Amino acid sequence: MHETEEVSNILSDRISALSESQTIAMAKKARELAAQGHDVINLSFGEPDFQTPQYIKDAAKKAIDEGFTFYTPVAGYPELRQAIADKFKRDNNLDYKPENIVVSTGAKQSIANAILCLVNPGDEVIIFSPYWVSYEEIVKLAEGVSVPLMGRLENEYKVTPEQLENAITSNTKVVMYSSPCNPTGSVFDEEELLALARVLQKHPQVYVIADEIYEYINFEGRHASMAGFDFIKDRVITINGFSKGYAMTGWRVGYLAAHKDIAAACDKMQSQITSGTNSIAQKAAFAALQGGKASAEEMREAYRRRRNLVLDLMNDIPGFKTYVPAGAFYIFPDVSYYFGKSYNGKTINTALDLSMFLLTDAFVALVSGEAFGAPQCIRFSFATSDEKLAEALRRIKTSLAKLQ
Template sequence: MSTATAPATLVLSDRLNAMQESQTIGMAKKARELAAQGVDVISLSFGEPDFQTPQYIKDAAKKAIDDGYTLYTPVPGYPELRQAIADKLKRENNLDYKPENIVVSTGAKQALANTVMSLVNPGDEVIVFAPYWVSYEEMVKLAEGVTVTLMGSLENDYKVTAAEVEAAITPRTKLIMYSSPCNPTGAVFSREELGAIAEVVARHPQVYVLADEIYEYINFVGEHVSMAQFEAIKDRVITVNGFSKGYAMTGWRVGYIAACKEIAVACEKMQSQITSGTCSIAQRAALAALQGGRSSADEMVEAYRRRRDLVLDIVKDIPGMKTPKPSGAFYVFPDVSAFFGKTTPHGNTIENACDLAMYLLNDGHVAAVDGAAFGAPQCLRFSTAAADEKLAEAFRRIKVSLAKLA
């Protein structure tokens, strides 16, 4: 039986060739390949809670099946889910939205992509706060926009300042993208910091803001501030959130935007031609999640806080790792440039963070992600969404492997 092969003349699209594979997914794939060979790999590469979805949410999904929620759904989501999201935004974020301002998508990633594709024209500049989540830049490429990367300083926990934003804006600037709490750094913008940035944006009426708040509930410092709370720019802010992180619902794939009606309608139009409505069962589960409150999320946050502190306690004794204290999310993002130029026991030179990540995988059997994927080539990202004993063993191995470098 013959195996189908690609034609010799196959030429893939330029847009595809310009894209990079998600490095978080790529490293997870390498770790699985090594594990399949019988190697005891501890993977800290994937941004996924290690908790199960709360039982009451699972039960709601089972009931949805029995109740016949098996047909196509409205493109922007079930009306009752959109109302529940609007209620949540009012209750927890002091944001006034109606269901018509909400579009439910197949994960926050699709919500982000819908927005970028709806707003950005070829040649438009998109300011991206760095370090940034891996897919931001690739989404801008797909829209044929131009990414303008703003790197926050290590001394400021990698947070970009209002003055830096002001200096980066040009007549071609269309959009600003950022996350808070931040993936990968765990940095959380304060009310004062976001307020100062909002004042800058208010002076540039052509600029919109895409605020990624998917890690909202995983916050170790208290107040979460939404950029859309600043009245002067509310209608130019698109808030993205979802259920993957706060409710441990990664596989359910439910995210959403809240935006002015015109942008919501645009995102609905975009989605209607790509995926249509999100899975009916997952939407009913998301509705139950909101109705059940956030006590399960708060329990997970305490575990993430404990794990962060456990890791930082080990990392402080690893010479050469400079790691700011994360204020949210579930990552540590150390500057590892002190190891560049060093030699492995096999005589290979560590030229960059990618080399270091591969060395740690092959020598210590710990998977991390190269910081270049996040716009910070001097760093590595480690997920702390793993059991305490796994984290302790992983960073013990890392310490041992790094000590071998000469």
């Protein structure tokens, strides 16, 4: 390669069209400032601050000692897939067999498998917005067309059946959403999901990808699954994993449950990309399921307390439009009140401008809403200690007061 030759002329159109993850980009900037000696409070990452429970770690050590160091079946160890099927029955009253389950290297790969197996170039994918940053980019990889469908803050950002009906066309192939939602924390209850499912019942060509990775971080009551409605179950691909509920982000274990033909297609896709998920991590995941939900429930109560703390502190900050998130560990306020204000000759025109101002002035890392399809918002993660949250909100309030 000549030094003067531009990389953009060499790389594929596929990678050139792809955007960098804004959550990862902001975390990188925060690390750079921290390396310069600044005390940065990072509220940008969607990562539990809890350690993986000890019983899960012990299972991984045992698996190493017992020699589970070889390739696994592409879709996962049979006993893990059975344990996941048992979990669906126990927690969600869903009947699946191991043949319906594919274990992957994180829920993100499960989503990518499903999209790549369902979407042809030009197919439309309706994405409930605000949405997790990777949804739109994965659709790009499949050469599909993302159709964001924005919920209103007054409805906790939840899309209505009427909105969904009006968005579906003859080109719609997939509807994708998360509940509890990243970034909003909103949760669809069973009645709301049923109303959406009734709309989809009229469109048999449309499949559903339901991202339920935050299932165990639900502050309102029983988790509801779209796959719980028999009339649409075979068209629903349910995504879940271990990173949030069991504080296992670095272990990289996710899974999907789907009709056996879709699961087989995802197995085939994965066989040509990564093959089976890390063998030791699978054994740890099996132990996590066998250990029940006690540790997850303890973490959920800590998140509930932190949510309430952050909401109380935000009420003292002028201009933030908030709501009460029912799940996950995010708050996603509308911050457009600050657009047009300035400090030291620098004008805040966007949420990205505001998040960069707060990073460099308050040393608090957040993520701009542009990345989630909501350019008037900023995402706050409250997956950190009470002390750090209180200090972060104090700094933010002080910095925002400078804007005139």
